Amino acid sequence: MSNKHHTLLIVGGGAAGVSVANTMRRQDANIDIAIVEPSEKHYYQPGFTIIGGGAYTMKQTMRNEADLISDSIVWIKEYVQTFQPEQNTVTLRSGETVSYDYLVVCPGLQLDWDKIKGLKETLGKNNVCSNYSPETVEYTWECIKSIESGNALFTQPPMPIKCAGAPQKIMYLAADRFRKKGILDKFTIEFCNAGPGLFGIPFFAKALSKVVADYGIKTCFGHNLVAIDGETKTATFETTDADGKKQQVNKPFDMIHVTPPQSAPDFIKQSPLANAAGWVEVHDKTLQHVKYPNIFGLGDATSTPNAKTAAAVRKQVPVVNKCL
Numbered sequence: 455m456s457n458k459h460h461t462l463l464i465v466g467g468g469a470a471g472v473s474v475a476n477t478m479r480r481q482d483a484n485i486d487i488a489i490v491e492p493s494e495k496h497y498y499q500p501g502f503t504i505i506g507g508g509a510y511t512m513k514q515t516m517r518n519e520a521d522l523i524s525d526s527i528v529w530i531k532e533y534v535q536t537f538q539p540e541q542n543t544v545t546l547r548s549g550e551t552v553s554y555d556y557l558v559v560c561p562g563l564q565l566d567w568d569k570i571k572g573l574k575e576t577l578g579k580n581n582v583c584s585n586y587s588p589e590t591v592e593y594t595w596e597c598i599k600s601i602e603s604g605n606a607l608f609t610q611p612p613m614p615i616k617c618a619g620a621p622q623k624i625m626y627l628a629a630d631r632f633r634k635k636g637i638l639d640k641f642t643i644e645f646c647n648a649g650p651g652l653f654g655i656p657f658f659a660k661a662l663s664k665v666v667a668d669y670g671i672k673t674c675f676g677h678n679l680v681a682i683d684g685e686t687k688t689a690t691f692e693t694t695d696a697d698g699k700k701q702q703v704n705k706p707f708d709m710i711h712v713t714p715p716q717s718a719p720d721f722i723k724q725s726p727l728a729n730a731a732g733w734v735e736v737h738d739k740t741l742q743h744v745k746y747p748n749i750f751g752l753g754d755a756t757s758t759p760n761a762k763t764a765a766a767v768r769k770q771v772p773v774v775n776k777c778l
């Protein structure tokens with residue numbers, strides 16, 4: 455239980471929060487550190503792609519949060535609801551407030567499943583799968599291993615998303631499985647991306663275009679998934695032509711892997727810590743908040759221009775610890 459004041463308070467005990475807490479502890483045995491994290495389970499999310507591809511089990515990506523937080527760090531098993539940076543306090547969902555000398559904000563991002571009409575009703579059945587949730591990732595492999603032919607769609611929403619490579623990685627794993635089973639030619643595989651190209655970095659886009667060609671994958675850029683009807687196995691995309699005119703296009707599918715739209719968590723968007731787009735607004739080089747010098751942010755929740763990945767978190771943790 456919290457003693458209501460901590461020298462260092464960390465919001466979120468995911469990849470970023472746990473790493474900052476444990477490295478700070480290694481640097482200083484005495485500093486008073488607390489983490490606010492509601493979940494008993496910690497997931498190694500990069501492993502979700504491998505579960506969806508059938509080479510990992512859920513157990514291999516899951517740890518007890520308690521086993522990852524050093525005993526000398528206070529774990530407040532709760533949600534932060536609001537921030538009062540002028541008073542150096544946060545308020546928890548229970549209504550309790552916790553004060554701090556320094557605050558690190560890293561609650562990840564929010565998956566906006568509701569932005570795709572009909573998705574919630576059909577996700578996890580009718581061959582509609584997604585690696586983006588621990589509840590549905592095992593179903594991805596069920597779909598890939600049981601389907602024998604037809605249209606296989608893989609979608610990507612507008613940026614930013616966490617792990618911009620993940621929507622394609624699962625497509626290549628699926629195509630490889632179909633090839634190994636000798637049934638690749640029985641499929642039409644389509645990559646339907648809301649964005650304008652295969653990847654934001656031209657060097658990688660060039661290499662990926664060879665992979666796409668090798669598997670015979672069709673690319674549909676400027677295609678944003680807006681609705682799914684699981685019963686009729688129809689996906690609806692919004693497309694925008696050169697004149698900015700929007701149109702709806704229906705595509706039938708036999709399986710579809712959905713990457714959901716993503717944004718900053720609502721409680722961050724509504725907080726004084728957010729920029730206009732909703733992300734925790736920090737300086738790119740120091741990860742210090744632009745308005746509140748005793749607040750730092752890292753991981754998927756922040757405004758920094760890097761890719762939202764665990765790889766980025768790994769590089770950000772030493773920066774936060776040094777600047778703190």
Ligand SMILES: Cc1cc2nc3c(=O)[nH]c(=O)nc-3n(C[C@H](O)[C@H](O)[C@H](O)COP(=O)(O)OP(=O)(O)OC[C@H]3O[C@@H](n4cnc5c(N)ncnc54)[C@H](O)[C@@H]3O)c2cc1C
Nearest residue numbers: 466468469470499500534561562617753754762763764765
């Ligand atoms: C399918 C998939 C594949 C990926 N593949 C890769 C990959 O190959 N390589 C790579 O580098 N990255 C990959 N990633 C991305 C990587 O997992 C994230 O970028 C990374 O986990 C971000 O760390 P984080 O700590 O910012 O957020 P998270 O790890 O998501 O942790 C956020 C934590 O904050 C907690 N939280 C949320 N709200 C609150 C609140 N109100 N109060 C307190 N705590 C809260 C959550 O419970 C959670 O534990 C992948 C992700 C997915 C989903």
